[in-house]
Amino acid sequence: MTKKKRVFSGIQPSGELHIGNYLGAVKNWVELQEQYECFFCIVDLHAVTQPYEPEEMPARVFDMALTLMAAGLDPEKCTIFVQSHVPQHAELAWLFNTVTPIGELERMTQYKDKASRQESVLAGLLNYPVLQAADILLYQAELVPVGEDQVQHVELTREIARKWNGRFGEYFPEPEALVGEVRRVMGLDGQAKMSKSLGNTIGLLESPDEIWAKLRPAVTDPARVRREDPGNPFVCNIFSLHRHFSSPADIAWSEHGCRTAGIGCIDCKRRLADNIIKELDPIRERAMELKRHPERVAETLERGAEHCREIASSTMQEALARMGLRGGGPKVKGR
Ligand code: SF4
Incomplete structure (x- = not known):
């Protein structure tokens, strides 16, 4: 061997x-x-x-x-x-x-x-x-x-x-x-690398509510001032996070919906939050178990x-x- x-x-x-x-x-x-x-x-x-x-x-x-x-x-x-x-x-x-x-x-x-x-x-x-x-x-x-x-x-x-x-x-x-x-x-401010000292992070063990509270106000494409304004997902950090946490179908949904103004930023963030929560749930559960032991x-x-x-x-x-x-x-x- x-x-x-x-x-x-x-x-x-x-x-x-x-x-x-x-x-x-x-x-x-x-x-x-x-x-x-x-x-x-x-x-x-x-x-x-x-x-x-x-x-x-x-x-x-x-x-x-x-x-x-x-x-x-x-x-x-x-x-x-x-x-x-x-x-x-x-x-x-x-x-x-x-x-x-x-x-x-x-x-x-x-x-x-x-x-x-x-x-x-x-x-x-x-x-x-x-x-x-x-x-x-x-x-x-x-x-x-x-x-x-x-x-x-x-x-x-x-x-x-x-x-x-x-x-x-x-x-x-x-x-x-x-x-x-x-x-x-990138951090939730869309300005700099995600870093604890800049306060622009989502913690790995944060609860679903905490994750949503942080994602909801996160910076998006500034071109999307109103719901009907189309955007460019490639300048938006929410979209880059979709590419890490979401399925190909959800990524396509976000990209198309953003470009055509078919979805609002809150819809897009909510779907991302759900996908992040799904991936982090088992991690948080294991952490709670380890905290007990x-x-x-x-x-x-x-x-x-x-x-x-x-x-x-x-x-x-x-x-x-x-x-x-x-x-x-x-x-x-x-x-
Ligand atoms: S729709 Fe999604 S990708 Fe487009 S600007 Fe809003 S949050 Fe970003």
């Missing part, structure tokens, strides 16, 4: 997921777990590179784990764990720091963007992609499902693997980015970390030995 390829991906512990995270990443992960040996990591060490409240972090991590499981990640099929529960991530990142030129880090688009908005830039922000390289290579992962904005970081991971291998011998694979089909999910989430994370620490420890042993570290002291003549 051929060995399954390893997949690694991480997600920040932002608490509950929204449908943008779901469509852009997690739905794809649920499929990948059927085919590959997958490691899904809640990256709390990455999260602390931004301002945060320490007392909120444990709940953010726990809620993210619970929502991932509710969304369909199955601990029998994949490994779910928390980054800081496996100390080797930080250890390997340090080793990789020693082969990574600062210039490479300074040209990362995400770093430039975030650093330009900060008065004093912390080293953790600059070294963020080095920790990402360690996350991936600690498990010798070959495939990394990411959004488009992270492709540059996977390329840097390949570069770090090459540099390290060049200096200490072939050991780490050069992983490939798996860019999902869903590139960018939080020990299942805690056990999953514990088991996940244990499994990861085993793999990570063997990677570190090899990496350290090749770098001439932890060698047990100098050889003494005659011994």
Whole structure:
């Protein structure tokens, strides 16, 4: 039997997921777990590179784990764990720091963007992609499902693997980015990417009433001022959400109805709300079940970390030995 390829991906512990995270990443992960040996990591060490409240972090991590499981990640099929529960991530990142030129880090688009908005830039922000390289290579992962904005970081991971291998011998694979089909999910304001900080999201665990309350006032094609004005569905975010959640028949209904003013925006949104609710219903039910049994989430994370620490420890042993570290002291003549 051929060995399954390893997949690694991480997600920040932002608490509950929204449908943008779901469509852009997690739905794809649920499929990948059927085919590959997958490691899904809640990256709390990455999260602390931004301002945060320490007392909120444990709940953010726990809620993210619970929502991932509710969304369909199955601990029998994949490994779910928390980054800081496996100390080797930080250890390997340090080793990789020693082969990574600062210039490479300074040209990362995400770093430039975030650093330009900060008065004093912390080293953790600059070294963020080095920790990402360690996350991936600690498990010798070959495939990394990411959004488009992270492709540059996977390329840097390949570069770090090459540099390290060049200096200490072939050991780490050069992983490939798996860019999902869903590139960018716009927020309900139709202005920017769906993001919790912008308040333009629909949460994955929101109730039918909450979903409708958010969709009802959402921005549509501004050309449709009155009910009888025809619109262009391709400039409307409601239509793009239909394409993610609705059947081909409903998508065609929305497109035709919009162009001919045969339907009103409220009809169009109501049909979308029904379709979103249908897809999210089982996820919300699983989440409620897990909330009644939080020990299942805690056990999953514990088991996940244990499994990861085993793999990570063997990677570190090899990496350290090749770098001439932890060698047990100098050889003494005659011994
Ligand atoms: S009918 Fe639907 S697709 Fe057209 S503008 Fe209204 S909400 Fe958007």
